[in-house]
Amino acid sequence: AAGVIQSPRHLIKEKRETATLKCYPIPRHDTVYWYQQGPGQDPQFLISFYEKMQSDKGSIPDRFSAQQFSDYHSELNMSSLELGDSALYFCASSSKGAGGTEAFFGQGTRLTVV
Amino acid sequence: AQKVTQAQTEISVVEKEDVTLDCVYETRDTTYYLFWYKQPPSGELVFLIRRNSFDEQNEISGRYSWNFQKSTSSFNFTITASQVVDSAVYFCALSVDYGGSQGNLIFGKGTKLSVKP
Numbered sequence: 001a002a003g004v005i006q007s008p009r010h011l012i013k014e015k016r017e018t019a020t021l022k023c024y025p026i027p028r029h030d031t032v033y034w035y036q037q038g039p040g041q042d043p044q045f046l047i048s049f050y051e052k053m054q055s056d057k058g059s060i061p062d063r064f065s066a067q068q069f070s071d072y073h074s075e076l077n078m079s080s081l082e083l084g085d086s087a088l089y090f091c092a093s094s095s096k097g098a099g100g101t102e103a104f105f106g107q108g109t110r111l112t113v114v
Numbered sequence: 115a116q117k118v119t120q121a122q123t124e125i126s127v128v129e130k131e132d133v134t135l136d137c138v139y140e141t142r143d144t145t146y147y148l149f150w151y152k153q154p155p156s157g158e159l160v161f162l163i164r165r166n167s168f169d170e171q172n173e174i175s176g177r178y179s180w181n182f183q184k185s186t187s188s189f190n191f192t193i194t195a196s197q198v199v200d201s202a203v204y205f206c207a208l209s210v211d212y213g214g215s216q217g218n219l220i221f222g223k224g225t226k227l228s229v230k231p
Contacts, residue, residue, distance in 0.1 A: 031217060033217040033218065033219075035219075041223075042205060042221035042222060042223050042224055043159070043205075043219070043221050044221075045218055045219060045220075048217060048218060056218050058218070088157060090159060092159075092217050093217070094216055094217045101216065102147075102149060102161055102164045102216055102217075103161075103216060103217030103219065104161060105151075105158065105159040105160075105161070106158075107157070107158045108157055108158060108159075110157070
């Protein structure tokens with residue numbers, strides 16, 4: 001079965017650079033979520049999109065932005081990177097239809113800021 | 115506000131032992147979902163189970179079983195006859211139902227399970 005695809009899997013950036021993470025949800029899933037997991041921490045919800053519109057916002061820094069495109073893929077844009085942005089970034093997708101499904105997570109993008 | 119507490123930070127057992135991972139949640143909403151996710155050393159988050167607030171039936175899936183008790187706001191997870199491959203961090207999570215959207219999850223801090231041969 002198709003899963004959530006994230007790219008790249010690993011990314012190394014320098015401080016103050018920008019990064020773009022991509023997420024391709026499971027086909028026919030209408031909702032995408034972004035999470036940030038710092039080392040030894042639990043995942044923290046950043047932002048979500050339903051049918052290409054922002055649906056909920058968590059602890060996403062102002063330096064980050066995200067969008068969902070017409071083909072339902074999503075991108076998380078991160079600017080002015082800081083050392084503290086080093087983390088595992090997960091994308092997840094779910095469907096609201098028929099009572100909704102649980103969120104299925106991608107394998108994550110490991111971002112290292114040096 | 116919603117909160118998930120996993121009091122056990124780390125558990126170490128020997129293969130074939132049974133182990134229970136505790137999860138206590140807080141929410142004032144009457145409709146919510148509870149989840150368990152597994153995060154092996156490779157890093158991905160693997161969905162294990164979902165329970166909605168109206169279904170207190172316990173569930174068994176192979177060596178895994180879950181005990182949901184609304185009276186104590188607990189959703190505990192038991193692994194029977196543990197195996198080395200069960201070594202991972204296990205997260206309990208809560209989602210309040212917003213029109214079918216179940217991916218806005220509040221995670222507990224996780225319990226790191228180490229199963230030794």
